[in-house]
Amino acid sequence: MxxxxxxxxxxxxxxxxxxxxxxxxxxxxxxxxxxxxxxxxxxxxxxxxxxxxxxxxxxxxxxxxxxxxxxxxxxxxxxxxxxxxxxxxxxxxxxxxxxxxxxxxxxxxxxxxxxxxxxxxxxxxxxxxxxxxxxxxxxxxxxxxxKTLRPLPNEHNPLSDEARSRMRYVDLIVRPEARDNVRVKAKVLQSLRRTLDERAYVEVETPVLQHTNGGAAARPFHTHVNAFDESALLRIALELHLKRSLVGGIDRVYEIGKTFRNEGVDNTHNPEFMMLEAYEAYGSYDTMADLTRALVVDAARAVGRTVVPGRDGSEIDLEQPWRRATIHELVGEAVGQQV
The missing domain is CATH 2.40.50.140 (Nucleic acid-binding proteins)
Structure with a gap:
């Protein structure tokens, strides 16, 4: 030849x-x-x-x-x-x-x-x-x-938003803010689990593959289980199996896990994302409100940011008392009459 x-x-x-x-x-x-x-x-x-x-x-x-x-x-x-x-x-x-x-x-x-x-x-x-x-x-x-085989991006020509999204590892190399976000998220997750564990909540893992979806109104991802020759869906929420755990005797239960929704994508929506859901037997929306505040404040303390900017540019001190209002009260304020 x-x-x-x-x-x-x-x-x-x-x-x-x-x-x-x-x-x-x-x-x-x-x-x-x-x-x-x-x-x-x-x-x-x-x-x-x-x-x-x-x-x-x-x-x-x-x-x-x-x-x-x-x-x-x-x-x-x-x-x-x-x-x-x-x-x-x-x-x-x-x-x-x-x-x-x-x-x-x-x-x-x-x-x-x-x-x-x-x-x-x-x-x-x-x-x-x-x-x-x-x-x-x-x-x-x-x-x-x-030995690296690819050169790093030029700091004078930063990665585009799309490139950062598709090549997270490169974004982590060149941007300290990206690395900080990873560590902040880890601290927040540790804090969430600690707060729930201290209140006797039990963490469980529920199925990701499901026969029917519930807990939200969203378009699921479809797949097929070859071993059983049956169709399956990726979960769109954590709710149903957690409530079954509650029925089964786990009086305080929670899960932090990935859910999947086959819908739009933008800066605040991703097809694959993490959720936290918690349920308590004999509780009420008041007890869950107390838990929600504790989760937020403890997580803010964990990352050293208990004062955060509000949407109007003001500063909000998360450790101060939170206002409590019912849906009816808030709707009444918005429409200018009692509901």
Whole structure:
């Protein structure tokens, strides 16, 4: 056969092709581009917490050796000293100083030529402060923790709303607000469960696949259970099975789970979303109102935001007493007469 076999990498954009070539160079040099054990001793946050550069002063050597890792978000230097900024998931960053004296000529040149912005890097070295007083790790060795094959988005050309929605992992990398939202949501979920658990509510898991939907008026997703040769629906609400649990003797019950509605999509509606439903035997709308307030206030305390902006631009202190009103009272106010 005279036709040459085409290399699939030939059709890749230049940046992707170059990064794949660098990964291959690491492999050819006997270096693992995705090692499983880095021997880490500290997180970047732990180093930051343990050493105060203002107390240490400029150009200080602690004598303490650590091994840390993070994503490369900045790199400068082409001579005998390279500065690398590492960042971990919570946003904590730390400078690594990789010098000719510290790691040797071959290792330094490999760093310059094979490490890109976005790569994950592990660094072992002494905790020091630089001449400018910046807390740093003076590297005695380094290793690739994970070689990235795609470049990060340019900060001057941010992701569109659609791209952020379709590539959440990229959004998490480039936007601290996105990472903060993940942690805030986790704290809110922990708070909700804690508040309910303290009030003797029992968390249950109810079926996602159902034969009939209830608890809401919405268009469901349809599927088929091959083992039973029967049609099924993804649940549109949590209500019915929770009420069956109540009937069965679980006097206080709740569930936090995903529900699915095959309807419109916009900034406030998604086909797949999370719900919280709770039910209490012998309760009333007054007891549920008390529970609702406790859930909201406890969650606000958990994230440190008990004062929130109102729709009219005013500030609302969630810890202050809440107004109580019936539907009839509110409708009467709106129409200007007693209902």
């Amino acid at each position: 005279s036709a040459d076999i085409q290399n699939p990498d030939d059709d890749l954009p230049e940046q992707l092709r170059i990064r794949r070539e660098k990964r291959q160079q690491l492999i050819d040099a006997g270096l693992e581009p995705y090692p499983t054990d880095l021997g880490l001793t500290h997180t970047l946050a732990q180093v930051r917490e343990a050493y105060d550069p203002e107390v240490l002063g400029a150009d200080h050597h602690t004598g303490d050796v650590v091994t840390v890792a993070g994503r490369v978000i900045f790199r400068r230097g082409t001579g005998k000293l390279v500065f690398v900024s590492l960042r971990e998931g919570d946003g904590t960053s730390l400078q690594a100083m990789v010098s000719l004296d510290g790691v040797g000529e071959e290792s330094l040149e490999r760093l310059k030529h094979l490490v890109d912005i976005g790569d994950h890097l592990a660094v072992t070295g002494e905790v020091i402060t630089s001449r400018r007083g910046e807390l740093s790790v003076q590297a005695s060795s380094w290793a690739i923790a994970a």
